[in-house]
Amino acid sequence: MKLYSYFRSSAAYRVRIALNLKKLEAEVIPIHLLKNGGEQHSAAYRQINPSELVPALLEANAEQGFTLTQSLSILEYLDEKFTDTVLLPKNIQQRALIRAFSQSIACDIHPLNNLRVLQYLSAALEVSDEQKTAWYTHWIEVGFAGLEAQLKHSNGQFCFGNSASFADCCLIPQVYNALRFNIDLSAYPKIQSIYTHCNTLSAFQNAAPEAQADAA
Amino acid sequence: MKLYSYFRSSAAYRVRIALNLKKLEAEVIPIHLLKNGGEQHSAAYRQINPSELVPALLEANAEQGFTLTQSLSILEYLDEKFTDTVLLPKNIQQRALIRAFSQSIACDIHPLNNLRVLQYLSAALEVSDEQKTAWYTHWIEVGFAGLEAQLKHSNGQFCFGNSASFADCCLIPQVYNALRFNIDLSAYPKIQSIYTHCNTLSAFQNAAPEAQADAA
Known part of the structure; x- marks a missing residue:
């Protein structure tokens, strides 16, 4: 592959x-x-x-x-x-909740803050850097509040229990980006704790941007 | 339910x-x-x-x-x-292509043009109606070019063959929205033909906005 x-x-x-x-x-x-x-x-x-x-x-x-x-x-x-x-369990309801969490990131947060959108805001709409930061922060805060609520009953090391799932594959990169933009994450303790745990694992460490050959 | x-x-x-x-x-x-x-x-x-x-x-x-x-x-x-x-076939590759097509809409087009984003553009960024239309049109055009390319080998009545799938569930609402904003769809003949076919079917007709009780 x-x-x-x-x-x-x-x-x-x-x-x-x-x-x-x-x-x-x-x-x-x-x-x-x-x-x-x-x-x-x-x-x-x-x-x-x-x-x-x-x-x-x-x-x-x-x-x-x-x-x-x-x-x-x-x-x-x-x-x-x-x-x-496997990164999805067999239980149909659990699979659905994990997919919903993942899509809350992939459909509702990330698309608004990715490179091409930030480029359009600058180039076509001529928004200031300050407004761009406010835009970025707004969608992170709205989105993370929803994610933290979805994790309300989560008591494991990962988003859903004690095995990694699609949810963790999506959450960790999104938190990484938020930190890169200096967003305050203190309102999201579950998210923070899962992020910290995942980053102790080599599967996550080796996937990080700074571990990539093209990061140079 | x-x-x-x-x-x-x-x-x-x-x-x-x-x-x-x-x-x-x-x-x-x-x-x-x-x-x-x-x-x-x-x-x-x-x-x-x-x-x-x-x-x-x-x-x-x-x-x-x-x-x-x-x-x-x-x-x-x-x-x-x-x-x-079922709305996904058993073949793993086909399922993957259908999901990719669906996510091209749900992750790359729709999130940029939905109500809360258009509201933010007006309220927080004070962009003009003209700029908002240009924004909307831009993401539709970029996105639809990708969708039409994904349909290149499609020869059925639906996005993928002759059965409806997740792809059609996503495409028809997105086209409906584009038409509501008067976007010219002449560059996307496959999309147009699938849209026309699906809307001859009661499952699609009865799901349309104007058929809903709250449309009044």
Whole structure:
């Protein structure tokens, strides 16, 4: 497998964590989202992902080849295909709650704060840096309040119990980003405690932006 | 089951389509996103969904009760629980491609153009109506180009072959919204043809905003 990745991409970071937790190997191919006007916009990469976003997963050995985009879809695919270590439990309600938590990040927080949106705010809407920080902070705070509430009954080391799931694959990169933007997380003790725990584990450490070859 | 819905919510519309395709009954409880400062922000609704968004699905008869948020998580739950008519095929690669397509809408297009974001652009960033239309149009055009490319090999009546899937549940509401904002869709012939076909079917017709009790 090949993973098209950018070290700081939160969505690629989710997939890197999942691959590590599941002990799967993938060759990481860096796509620099800033250099050369953004390598994700190149003709070569558009062949891989016409949506011009990372990550993308290429299964070179699958019949007829197979390229998959969207981090949560990649997580589902890996979990259905490689079942030694799974990141969703069997219980239908638990699976649903874990997916809802993951989508609260992937659909309601991250899309508003990713690079292309911040670029549009500056370039097309000419918002100030201060307004951009307020925008970023607003969606983190609204979103994290909802996440913390979803974790209300959580008493394990991970978001849902004592095994890592899709939820942790999504939460850790989102917290990493929030900290990078100096957001105060003191209102979210469950989130903080899960973040601290996950980052003691090599699967999470080795997926972090600064551990990537393209972080240099 | 009870579905907390708003007639114009694209995410609630996805779930209404899925319920109809699967021939499942749910009592629809309208949450008006504009009246009374937005009923989704009320204390009563925050108990149901702390993220203050629609839809939410309440399984009153499940053990200990069970409330589920996030439209795609609800679709997965319904498809795992009620298997007479399924909206994801068994093939792992096909499932992955359908989920990726659905997430291209739910993660990359819709979150940027929903009500709370447009409200923030006006209220906090004081962007003009013209700039707001340009913002809306930009994310639709970028997103729809990616969707049309994902449909390149599609030759069926639906997004993926001749059965409805999660992809159609997501696409039809997104196209409906784009048309409401008068976006020119002539560059997306596959999307247009799937939209036209789906809207000949009662499952889609009965899920449309104007068919809802709260549309009055």
